[in-house]
Amino acid sequence: MEINLAVLIDGDNIPSAYVKEMMEEIAKYGNPTIKRIYGDWTKPALGKWKNVLLENAISPMQQYGYTKGKNATDSAMIIDAMDILYSGKVQGFCIVSSDSDFTRLATRLREAGMKVYGIGERKTPEPFIVACDKFIYLEILQYHQIDTDANANENSTDQKSSVEKMTAKEIKIISATIDDLADEDGWAFLGDVGNLMQKKQPNFDSRNYGFQKLTPLIRSIDTFEIEQFEAPNGRSKLIYVRNKKKTNSSKRAPRRKK
Numbered sequence: 001m002e003i004n005l006a007v008l009i010d011g012d013n014i015p016s017a018y019v020k021e022m023m024e025e026i027a028k029y030g031n032p033t034i035k036r037i038y039g040d041w042t043k044p045a046l047g048k049w050k051n052v053l054l055e056n057a058i059s060p061m062q063q064y065g066y067t068k069g070k071n072a073t074d075s076a077m078i079i080d081a082m083d084i085l086y087s088g089k090v091q092g093f094c095i096v097s098s099d100s101d102f103t104r105l106a107t108r109l110r111e112a113g114m115k116v117y118g119i120g121e122r123k124t125p126e127p128f129i130v131a132c133d134k135f136i137y138l139e140i141l142q143y144h145q146i147d148t149d150a151n152a153n154e155n156s157t158d159q160k161s162s163v164e165k166m167t168a169k170e171i172k173i174i175s176a177t178i179d180d181l182a183d184e185d186g187w188a189f190l191g192d193v194g195n196l197m198q199k200k201q202p203n204f205d206s207r208n209y210g211f212q213k214l215t216p217l218i219r220s221i222d223t224f225e226i227e228q229f230e231a232p233n234g235r236s237k238l239i240y241v242r243n244k245k246k247t248n249s250s251k252r253a254p255r256r257k258k
Helices: 016-026 044-053 072-087 100-111 126-131 149-161 168-181 190-200 214-219
Strands: 004-010 031-039 059-062 092-096 115-120 134-137 224-230 237-243
Touching: 004 016, 004 072, 016 031, 016 044, 016 115, 031 044, 031 072, 044 059, 072 092, 072 100, 092 100, 100 115, 100 126, 115 126, 168 190, 168 224, 168 237, 190 214, 190 237, 214 224
Parallel strands: 004 031, 004 092, 031 059, 092 115, 115 134
Antiparallel strands: 224 237
16 A cells, blocks of 8 residues: 655755656655645745646745854654644655654654655755665756766766775675574565565665666675576576585575465
8 A cells, every 4th residue: 555655855955867767766655645845935045846846746944044153944844744643644754855853753653654765966964865765866866868078978977976886794694684584495586575674684785786776786795695586477587695615515496475
């Protein structure tokens, strides 16, 4: 069942260039029934956002900066989030910001049974990331195709710089997750591995490492082996993974997920 989402965007620190890809990403997780962006719209810095709000049906919320050095936008977003929570109209929130000030809000919403998705740049502090059910880096979202050669070249550079190299620590976490779910022969259903990894590391995403899906990412790591089987209905594939064994090269098939 698709859930209704409230999308709250911190206009002060999220670039407008990502909006199309960002809304397409959010649609994967639910129906964005409430879409609001917060900021002081009298300031020139938010001028680029004005051009894309109507195209994406995002409502601008005016928030003046009352005191220098204080972020009134954050407070307005938090107050609205709690009002929306108590309205009972949504089952989840998408908080779009790279600001750690929303850490407590994400935690509070999850305590209330809400699904919380975070979207922000790689500079986002760890506390906010781990407070969400899932956190997506803006840099991994595909950019909107731009016609001019100059912009296309710049886009290509951004895409390359957004790909990370998987570290030994991350590989170890995947390995441990496989062991957590494995049957007596060491095989684990890959879908379950991905779900548990998401709970352990909300920002885990195969796209961070240049792969659109989890399966090719796992195939690229030499310490894992994969087996693929026809599902009982014959319409899909069941993919299992296990840690390669130094001894005992048994290829016994894994217990198939029902």
